[in-house]
Amino acid sequence: MRCNPFKSILVATFSLFAMAFSAPLFANESPAPKEEGSFNVTETILEHIKDDHSWHLWGHVSVHLPVILKTSKGFETFSSEKLVDEHHEPVVYKGNFDYKLFEGKIKIVDAQGNLDKVASQQLWDLSITKNVASLFVSVLILLFVLLISAAAYKTTGVTSAPKGLQSFMEPIILFVRDEVAVPNIGAKKAGKYMPFLLTIFFLILTNNFLGLIPFFPGGANVSGNIAFTMTLAVCVFIVVNLSANKSYWEHIFWMPGMHWSMKLFLAPIELIGVFTKPISLMIRLFANITAGHILVLSLICLIFIFKTVFASAIAVPFAVFIGMIELLVAFLQAFIFTMLAAMYIGMATEEHHHDVHEAHDAHGEHKDLAHH
Amino acid sequence: MFLEINPLVLPDIGLVFWNTIAFLVLLIVLGKFAWKPILKAIHDRESGIEDALKKADKMKAEIAAMQNENEALLAKAREERATLIKEAKEASEKMVAEAKDKAKSEYDRIVADAQAAITQQKNAAITEVKNQVGSLVVEVAEKVLRRELSNKADQEKYIKELADGVKLN
Numbered sequence: 001m002r003c004n005p006f007k008s009i010l011v012a013t014f015s016l017f018a019m020a021f022s023a024p025l026f027a028n029e030s031p032a033p034k035e036e037g038s039f040n041v042t043e044t045i046l047e048h049i050k051d052d053h054s055w056h057l058w059g060h061v062s063v064h065l066p067v068i069l070k071t072s073k074g075f076e077t078f079s080s081e082k083l084v085d086e087h088h089e090p091v092v093y094k095g096n097f098d099y100k101l102f103e104g105k106i107k108i109v110d111a112q113g114n115l116d117k118v119a120s121q122q123l124w125d126l127s128i129t130k131n132v133a134s135l136f137v138s139v140l141i142l143l144f145v146l147l148i149s150a151a152a153y154k155t156t157g158v159t160s161a162p163k164g165l166q167s168f169m170e171p172i173i174l175f176v177r178d179e180v181a182v183p184n185i186g187a188k189k190a191g192k193y194m195p196f197l198l199t200i201f202f203l204i205l206t207n208n209f210l211g212l213i214p215f216f217p218g219g220a221n222v223s224g225n226i227a228f229t230m231t232l233a234v235c236v237f238i239v240v241n242l243s244a245n246k247s248y249w250e251h252i253f254w255m256p257g258m259h260w261s262m263k264l265f266l267a268p269i270e271l272i273g274v275f276t277k278p279i280s281l282m283i284r285l286f287a288n289i290t291a292g293h294i295l296v297l298s299l300i301c302l303i304f305i306f307k308t309v310f311a312s313a314i315a316v317p318f319a320v321f322i323g324m325i326e327l328l329v330a331f332l333q334a335f336i337f338t339m340l341a342a343m344y345i346g347m348a349t350e351e352h353h354h355d356v357h358e359a360h361d362a363h364g365e366h367k368d369l370a371h372h
Numbered sequence: 373m374f375l376e377i378n379p380l381v382l383p384d385i386g387l388v389f390w391n392t393i394a395f396l397v398l399l400i401v402l403g404k405f406a407w408k409p410i411l412k413a414i415h416d417r418e419s420g421i422e423d424a425l426k427k428a429d430k431m432k433a434e435i436a437a438m439q440n441e442n443e444a445l446l447a448k449a450r451e452e453r454a455t456l457i458k459e460a461k462e463a464s465e466k467m468v469a470e471a472k473d474k475a476k477s478e479y480d481r482i483v484a485d486a487q488a489a490i491t492q493q494k495n496a497a498i499t500e501v502k503n504q505v506g507s508l509v510v511e512v513a514e515k516v517l518r519r520e521l522s523n524k525a526d527q528e529k530y531i532k533e534l535a536d537g538v539k540l541n
Binding site: 046049050051068103104105124125126127128129131132135136139142143146147149150153154158159169170173174177191194195196198199202203225226227228230231232235286290 | 379380381382383384385386387388389390391392394395397398399401402403405406407408409410411413414416417420
């Protein structure tokens with residue numbers, strides 16, 4: 001043990017981890033009365049992970065994003081500034097209805113300022129929140145970077161080697177094509193799904209990276225938001241099922257080559273599988289990115305839990321270490337999401353030559369036997 | 373419900389709405405103006421490289437074939453040169469031999485002619501000498517006969533004188 005100081009550091013740190021995690025868990029189960037000056041880790045972390053109506057830049061500077069609401073009285077737009085007072089405490093805003101923030105979400109309240117659950121269910125919050133704004137930033141970045149790269153092919157021509165931004169993007173595009181699309185879908189059909197896979201890959205990748213930047217234009221947790229991953233998973237679900245061929249459905253509802261009782265047994269399982277595939281995509285990306293953010297935030301929170309600056313001696317190096325891993329995870333999760341999407345598409349469009357061959361062979365054998 | 377209590381796993385309709393729009397915009401705009409030209413360019417380049425490689429292979433094969441051909445031609449040329457030289461040598465040798473023969477026969481002829489001429493001249497000269505000797509003998513005899521009568525000693529002396537005076541030629 002003498003020769004392994006690294007291991008003892010690891011042990012020490014993971015015990016600290018356990019403490020850091022037990023504290024928020026405890027706080028979650030029995031919310032302690034909020035004391036002035038006390039530090040609530042769960043709240044702090046959740047605040048950083050959750051969506052918000054304003055984008056905090058630094059210190060007391062934050063951008064108040066527009067609120068767009070659809071109610072039974074039509075659309076309504078106002079600045080989110082009107083929902084909070086100068087102390088960042090929620091206040092009632094009187095529009096078509098009376099609105100107030102409850103845990104960061106806009107709800108309809110009655111005249112006494114109490115939550116009106118029935119009316120709130122009619123409320124559609126289409127606001128440009130922090131996540132939506134960050135998503136738009138990522139879209140602009142993607143459009144900018146990729147349109148410039150695409151333009152480079154026009155100016156430098158096809159035969160010359162790629163340069164600059166173009167040479168940075170091309171290997172990634174080739175990676176998606178040669179390692180993700182072609183092996184799973186097959187060279188013939190891969191081209192049709194390449195735009196979809198590339199868009200998904202780059203959108204996730206950009207948002208993963210933006211999420212790792214702790215300040216503007218990052219700071220939002222888009223790819224760790226279940227709404228984001230759900231939307232993409234639904235897109236994959238639609239594409240997979242729209243491109244599915246007859247043999248795919250046959251394998252789901254009436255598995256060939258099985259006894260009829262097995263077929264009956266397998267059909268519901270396979271049918272559930274149709275839905276669990278995109279759901280797993282949704283949860284995997286959401287959980288991985290959110291977990292990474294929680295991990296980094298927990299490490300930083302150690303400093304505030306111990307209320308000493310010396311805690312940063314452990315917390316900061318490990319936050320950097322986890323940050324490095326998160327960089328890897330950012331790429332890995334974008335890759336895995338795209339990879340699995342390609343695999344599902346491949347499964348849905350696969351043509352089962354195998355079965356046909358077997359049938360032919362069996363037929364041939366019969367013929368041979370007949371000849372003999 | 374679990375979804376109600378945990379804000380993290382409750383999807384916001386707003387983000388779903390905007391994300392759908394953002395994704396569709398990206399898919400359409402990038403699909404048309406980025407992925408399509410980029411993938412096409414990459415494909416074009418790859419096929420270009422493939423073509424170039426194939427062409428290079430073909431050229432290599434052609435060059436090898438040409439080299440073989442060149443070597444064959446060279447060998448043939450060498451052979452031809454050798455035969456040409458051989459033929460030329462033979463021809464020249466033949467010519468030299470012919471010239472020698474001709475020269476020899478000419479020489480023989482000239483020598484024969486000269487010998488014939490010499491023989492003829494010699495015969496003519498001998499005949500003349502014979503004639504001259506004959507006439508001298510007659511002259512001497514005449515002179516001897518004329519002095520014979522006077523003195524025997526003188527006579528002999530005279531004959532001797534005459535004999536000395538006779539010069540053949």
